[in-house]
Amino acid sequence: MTLTAADFDYPLPDDRIAQHPARPRDAALLLDARAPALVDRGVLDLPALLEPGDLLVVNDTRVIPARLTARRGQARVEIMLNRAEGNGIWHALVRNARRLKAGDTVEIEGAPITARVVEDPAEGAVRLDFGPDEAALAAALDQAGEIPLPPYIQRAAGPEDEADYQTLFADRPGAVAAPTASLHFTPRLIEALEARGVRRATLTLHVGAGTFLPLRGDNPAEHKMHAEWGQITPETAALINETRARGRRIVAVGTTVLRLLETAATGDIAQPVRPFDGLTSIFLLPGHRFTTADLLMTNFHLPKSTLMMLVAGFAGLDHMRAVYAHALAGPYRFTSYGDSSLWARA
Known part of the structure; x- marks a missing residue:
């Protein structure tokens, strides 16, 4: 069939x-x-x-609060962390991925942390290197990340969604x-x-x-x-x-x-x-x-x-x-x- x-x-x-x-x-x-x-x-x-x-x-x-907003200079990008690959590297889906290229550094809004673009984006996905300090990344996600509600929930995530x-x-x-x-x-x-x-x-x-x-x-x-x-x-x-x-x-x-x-x-x-x-x-x-x-x-x-x-x-x-x-x-x-x-x- x-x-x-x-x-x-x-x-x-x-x-x-x-x-x-x-x-x-x-x-x-x-x-x-x-x-x-x-x-x-x-x-x-x-x-x-x-x-x-x-x-x-x-x-x-x-x-995890995996939805992040970042900037490369004046360019704004939205990041959805997808999968940890070890040693601080994450596979992520990125809106406006065309604004990024290998070697770029992006600054995460709302948290004192940056990520390096490991390789050129492909099909809207990119690998990001946040560095080996997992505790620092976890703290940054708690500080600046949002709970990634599914796109068919037509509202912003609220405090109640954390539970x-x-x-x-x-x-x-x-x-x-x-x-x-x-x-x-x-x-x-x-x-x-x-x-x-x-x-x-x-x-x-x-x-x-x-x-x-x-x-x-x-x-x-x-x-x-x-x-x-x-x-x-x-x-x-x-x-x-x-x-x-x-x-x-x-x-x-x-x-x-x-x-x-x-x-x-x-x-x-x-x-x-x-x-x-x-x-x-x-x-x-x-x-x-x-x-x-x-x-x-x-x-x-x-x-x-x-x-x-x-x-x-x-x-x-x-x-x-x-x-x-x-x-x-x-x-x-x-x-x-x-x-x-x-x-x-x-």
Whole structure:
């Protein structure tokens, strides 16, 4: 089957894109999309939908204030840090990148720090050298950086977003976008899951700015994902494999978790993952053979997005279309601050 971008298109009114999260977070809706029946529920129903011994896998990345404004002389540029490469060098997306060239020095507005342009920009991206003092860069980001809300949230980031756009599991700084499926979790929901006997494992995928980039062209197979750094420790891999061996389910909380699990997939259903530490640019589409997670918890995604394509690959394209039609006909809110859904592997 040849796929086109139109296969993942649907009409999404602007007023269905959530501009703020539910309050409290766990008051969000949850569409139980496990085929064939669709059931309207709430996030607080999640413990009842899982079984003792099931394993939630969550992403413990922490969003950094990665949006910066800089100047090269009188030229003003907007910088979105994307991925740390080590030794103070960052891959970044830059608006007005044509104003920069290798060897330039840019001054960060609002903080006493500069960065050197390592090489000429390419396709709107550039490598910046902030120097080896990671503490100085972290302080500068706290001082001058902004939380990089997704572009479909049509407002400036406010003080409340510093907490709203972090998950309960956020621990390891490095992401420029939140793993939004986890935004619904609260201490009382975690307590209820633990009381149910549901276990939890963590991995890290530092979500990059590429998650916001639209599909280029009409052929999804030609789209290239930006690389992101991820890690699955031996302990987490062992817990996942033990869960499968015991006949319990692995629940990926979010597309970032599922992408990293499939990156580390062994191809063996019985022992599905191996430890991993490195970059991934995996792009999951219909036709991919998923072998890791049994269930996927995720928000509702934008039309033609790579995230929507992942869901279609995991649960089936026709089923995904039916679920999205149901959500649009109901009260569900879409995207990062929106409602949630629970899917089974097709």
